[in-house]
Amino acid sequence: MAAEADLDPDEKKRMRRRNIVAVIYSFVPGLGHAKMGYPLAGAILFCLSLLALNSIFLGKVLLIDPKVTQLMIWISTPLAILLWLFSIFHTLRISFWRNRPHLKQRRRELLQRSLTAYLKNHVHEARRILKRAIRYDYDWEEASLLFHLGIFELRLAEQARFSGDEVEASRRRKAARKAFQRYLHRDPKQTWKSEIIEECRRSGLAPPRRLKP
Numbered sequence: 001m002a003a004e005a006d007l008d009p010d011e012k013k014r015m016r017r018r019n020i021v022a023v024i025y026s027f028v029p030g031l032g033h034a035k036m037g038y039p040l041a042g043a044i045l046f047c048l049s050l051l052a053l054n055s056i057f058l059g060k061v062l063l064i065d066p067k068v069t070q071l072m073i074w075i076s077t078p079l080a081i082l083l084w085l086f087s088i089f090h091t092l093r094i095s096f097w098r099n100r101p102h103l104k105q106r107r108r109e110l111l112q113r114s115l116t117a118y119l120k121n122h123v124h125e126a127r128r129i130l131k132r133a134i135r136y137d138y139d140w141e142e143a144s145l146l147f148h149l150g151i152f153e154l155r156l157a158e159q160a161r162f163s164g165d166e167v168e169a170s171r172r173r174k175a176a177r178k179a180f181q182r183y184l185h186r187d188p189k190q191t192w193k194s195e196i197i198e199e200c201r202r203s204g205l206a207p208p209r210r211l212k213p
Contacts, residue, residue, distance in 0.1 A: 019095035029083050032091035037139055045087055052080035098138065107133045107142060118152065123159065127152040143187035147196070150179035154203050173205055184210035 018035070026032025030046030033039075055076035060069070110133035118126035130152060134145045157172035180196050193211065200207045 015100070022091050022095050023088070026088045026091035027084075029087035032087060033094075036091065036094050038094070045083065049080060049083045049087070052076045052083060056080065094138070100139070103136045103138065104141070107136050107145070110136070111145065111148070114148070118155075123152055123155045127156065140186045143183050144192065146179050146183035146186065147192045150176045150183065150196070151199065153179055154199060154205070157203070173203070176203075177205055177208060181208045181210055184208055 022032045022035040024032075025035050028046075029049040030042035030044070033042035033045060053076070055072050058072065060073070110129050114126045114129040114133065117123075117129060127149065130145060130149055133142075134149065137145060153172045153176035157169045157176065160166075160168035160172055180200075183192065184190060184196075190211070196211065197207060199205070
C-alpha cells in the first residue's frame with residue numbers, strides 16, 4: 001500500500017499495536033469496538049451478547065415448561081455464537097482490514113475538489129463532493145469537514161432565499177446548524193469557533209448549543 005509507506009514508523013507501530021489489542025479485546029463482544037473508538041456500537045454488542053448468554057442460563061436453571069426451556073436455548077445459543085463471531089470479524093474489518101492512510105488521502109483529495117468547486121460558485125457540487133469525503137471519515141478524525149459543510153449549507157440557504165424559496169432556505173439553515181453541532185461534538189478544541197460565531201451572526205442563525213462561552 002503506497003499510502004502506508006508515507007506513514008511515520010512510530011505511527012505505523014502505534015496503529016498496529018492498537019489493532020492487535022482491539023482484536024484481542026473483541027473476544028469479549030463489544031470491547032474491541034470500544035477500543036477502536038466505537039463505544040456505542042460496543043455497548044450495544046455487549047448488551048446483546050449478555051442478553052443471549054443470560055437467556056441460555058435462565059433456560060437451564062429455571063423450572064419452567066421443558067419446551068420453552070428448549071426453545072430459549074435453541075434461539076439463544078446460535079445468537080450468542082453469531083454475536084461472538086461478528087465481534088471478532090467486524091473488529092478485524094475496522095482495524096487491520098481498513099486502509100486508513102488511503103482513506104485519509106482520499107478525504108484530502110475530495111476536500112480539495114470540493115473547495116475548488118466552491119470557489120467557482122458551484123456550491124451544490126461542492127457540497128456533494130464534501131459529503132463523500134465525510135463518508136470516508138469513519139473514525140471522526142477530520143471534524144473540519146463538517147464545519148465546511150455548514151458553510152456550504154448557509155451559502156445554499158442564501159441562494160434559495162435570493163430566488164424566493166423560503167422553504168428551501170429554512171431547510172438549508174437547519175442543515176447548517178446541524179453540521180456545526182456535529183462539528184463541535186467532534187472537535188473539543190472548537191478550532192473554528194470564531195468563524196462559526198461570525199457566520200451565525202451574519203446569517204441570523206441561532207448559535208449551536210455546544211459553543212463554549
